[in-house]
Amino acid sequence: MTNRSTGMCPFSIVYTKAPNSVLDVAVLPNCKSKTAATLVENYAEFLSNIRLRLQAANAKYKSEADIHRREKLFKAGDLVLVRLKRERLPVGEYSKLGKKKWGPFPIVHKINDNAYVVDLPEEFNTSHTFNVKDIYAYHPPDEPENHQQSVSTDFLSSGGE
Incomplete structure (x- = not known):
């Protein structure tokens, strides 16, 4: 069965031929045989x-995965x-129906693009380093707008007509 990344079956990559003809590449360069030297060169080219x-397959997979990534x-x-x-x-605080995101808390410092230290209260009793x-970025809720509509007293005194 062929591998979709390499286009070949794993056995032919590892053994190139039948298993009993596999040569130890480290020993062959000391050999004076021209046939063995060409076999080593062919095998080295094959592996490259x-x-x-x-590498091309990994680059393709990475580019497809990066489409869905967001940089934070x-x-x-x-x-x-x-x-x-x-x-x-x-212990005892977890509920599967409870809230999942806690905060807002300030970031103390950045370790790298993938890890940050957050100033958590001591009651959490956990590591302050987060992936x-x-x-998640905190966006404060908008100020509630006071849209109180005044009711016309003329409308009420006239009986609603």
Whole structure:
């Protein structure tokens, strides 16, 4: 069965021929046989072609996965919501119907683009370091607008006509 990344079956990649004819490449360069040297060169070229095919397949998979990725970058002091999984919550606090995101909490500092240290209260009793997938930007709710409509007293006194 052929592999979709390499276009060949794994057995032919590993063994190139029947298993009993596999040669140890490290021992062959010391050999003076011209046939063995050409076999080693062919095998090395064969492996480099397989390596290029695998790199091309990995690049294709990465580009397709990157389409769905969002880059989240935060600065120290930004307010964020953190997703706390069951393992990170205090004992007895987890409910599958409870809230998943907690906050807002400020970011203390950035470790790298993928990890941040968040200033959690001590009651959480968990690590303050979070992966970017568990951090969400905090957007404060809009101020409620006071749209109180005044009711005309003339309308009420006239009987609604």
